Amino acid sequence: MPNWNPIRWPDEWRDPARLELIASTPFNFLFIGEGEEFAPIRAAAKSRGLQTGPLPDGVRIVKGEWPGIRISQNGDDSAAAGPTGEPWVDSNGWRVTIEEASSRTHVNCWVDAPPKGNAVIGAGAVRLAIADAAAAGGRWIVALNDALAKGVADANPHSLETWKEAVAAATFFARQAEWMNWTTRATIGVVSDFAGKNGALTREVLNLIGRAASHYRAIAKVAALNFEQLRAVLYADFEAPAPAVRTAILDFVKQGGTLITTPDWGAVEGTPRGVVMRPGYRSFTYGKGRIEVAAERVHDPYTLANDAVIIVSHRYDLARMWNTGAHASYVSALPDGKRTLAQFLIYSDQAVTEATAWVAGKYRSAKLYTIETSPRPVDMISRAGGVEIHLPRVSQYVAIELERI
């Protein structure tokens, strides 16, 4: 797949000479305004071998949110709280995974989530926006607000620093493009059409499973159903699954998987277990696996996501992290399983110190990647069925590539 790195050309930059700003950067697809005034820039871009449209084959654009901790609307700069009192985090990772799941072929997903308003954007925020999409296998369409674009054009030091970080982050992920081909690891698969009423629930469920420090895979009902390496499947659409989908899910359960569902599943296959595994759920044995059915329809995505995570159990977590506050992680592996990649996003404006990462599995070596520094080996401590890595001071993104024993 071509290594595309998109950027939205700021309206502020009318002079074709500004294209020098992206010389020697990975940006190779430019969204340029359609007005005649931008014709010279389009022409100059093309002459430099840059793409300006139409969208390349295999590229899908999804509308996203400016990622990070959402600030409350009460004007005090405090973080908005999620259902447990934890800060609310906007992320685009789940949007990328849905888009990829909904396609029958591999797609290159670009996230359109420009910064809101014209507030000052720091380097960390831009780094996070790029990493948030890239860690999930997508690309953020790099977008500067008017203030930042003007600041870069005027060589404002703060703006230039932010721009430099944007280029550094984009360069980092362009160099690691092979990671996009690694197989995403997950414990919970969410099967849905992710549209309409179903989507309103299941899209948020994906987001919240990630926030609950678990790992998910979006599985579109219309596409090939892949349950490989999953421990559980969550089916929470508001209608019973089509026969083919039902059969595929039940085959997964028969082999030892867990189905978590709601009364809309319809008549439940299997034998009642007579034990309550999770309050509010009825438990059935089916083949080697089990089916957990909510006694009543669950409308709250937080409840559903948390129930799913607890039914599966943190015992099967793929990665954990300490001392970073709000964070997310993505785990993937080479198809032959010889190498594992754990990517961590830290939703903080500031760098964190004394953070620890844990990755499930046994490994012989680990290499640390950050946007700011060169890859380097790191020590591991075996613990709790995995390895702990004590991280140096890190900013919004850190990745650990591990070689299996």
Place this chain on the structure above:
Amino acid sequence: MGMCQRSTRRAWLQKTAAVAAGAFAGGTLRASTAPTSTVAIGRSKTYDPSELVPTMRTMFDQLGGLGRLVNGKTVAIKINLTGSPTYRVGYLPLEDTHYTHPNVIAAAVHLMDAAGARRIRLLESPWSTADPVEEYILRANWDPQQILSAGKRVEFENTNWLGNAMTYSRFTVPHGGYMFPGFDLNHSYADCDVFVSIAKMKEHATAGITLSMKNCFGITPCTIYGAGAGVDEPSMIPKGGRGLVHSGYRQPSKSAPQEKDPTSPREDTYRVPRTVADLVSARPIHLAIVEGIRTMTGGEGPWIREEIKAVAPGVMLAGLNPVATDAVSMSVMGFDPMAMRGTPPFEVCDSTLALAEAAGVGTRDLKRIEVAGVPIADVRYDFATIRRLRRAKPVGPSAVRG
């Protein structure tokens, strides 16, 4: 500070002193007759079961043997898992600084099981969740199975909410209560014959120290006493911490006993020690265990802004009276258990020990407490000096009270 604030502060101090004097005046007589009990001290440099289990067995034997206490009984053990499992002191595992160590819990379970306990329940109210305790500790990188398999019939219960019961259990404070006349708690605190508190030996930002009694602050369910508690009835799930009890900005759910005097000081250093004294009066502790093998100085968890440091005192204490056990623990820490407000570690808070003693829970007077096992002087780990030296250093504006 403006004159108005100064005046308010002075008025508050006067009121606090008056209320405290009232509280202690009636208790002076009770203090001299407050129950006492032997406190056993043991040394264990590590959490290795081969060292830990014999040490704890000896300590329990010095108290008269566990069999006498737990044989044929349902035992409820309040452990200490304060704060989120995703926060550590530096790179250290949580159990090395502020969580009760899983090996200590497992050793206690093992010994109680061997002593004939019929059923052992491990209780905690984990931060802002109704999820099973097992799931909570997995996120700390613990293996709950290690603890569950230490005895025949062992289970965890999250007591931060209603849990596996139809209603909360009402506990009345025998002496009437300093802050609350009673509490509504998870059924596990009622459905037991023996109640045990296993605490970590630590200082505490609000209460000065946190030992076997302060550990019981966490028995209050946040569905009633937490930030997201329902106004009329308990909320379904807990949300946030116990700021409600700390600052008194609102009352618990109306279904539960309300604060006795809503005009009393809205100051956590006044309220928390009293609430703890009320709690241990209402839900008596039969066996107090204080674990100080590895712990921290400077406060109760990694969120404390005072300079914190991991330390290894290598000591454990156990006693049948929580006030006496905490008093000896304080002495091991280099503090005077007879200290009152204004004296370390109670520079700006009231002494939970003094309040509990005045309520007749137990004595803090070392002259009245028999110490078995290793002498205090031999295991003293001087938190008090560390505290004094730490506080002598220039501090930033965010330093916490003590």
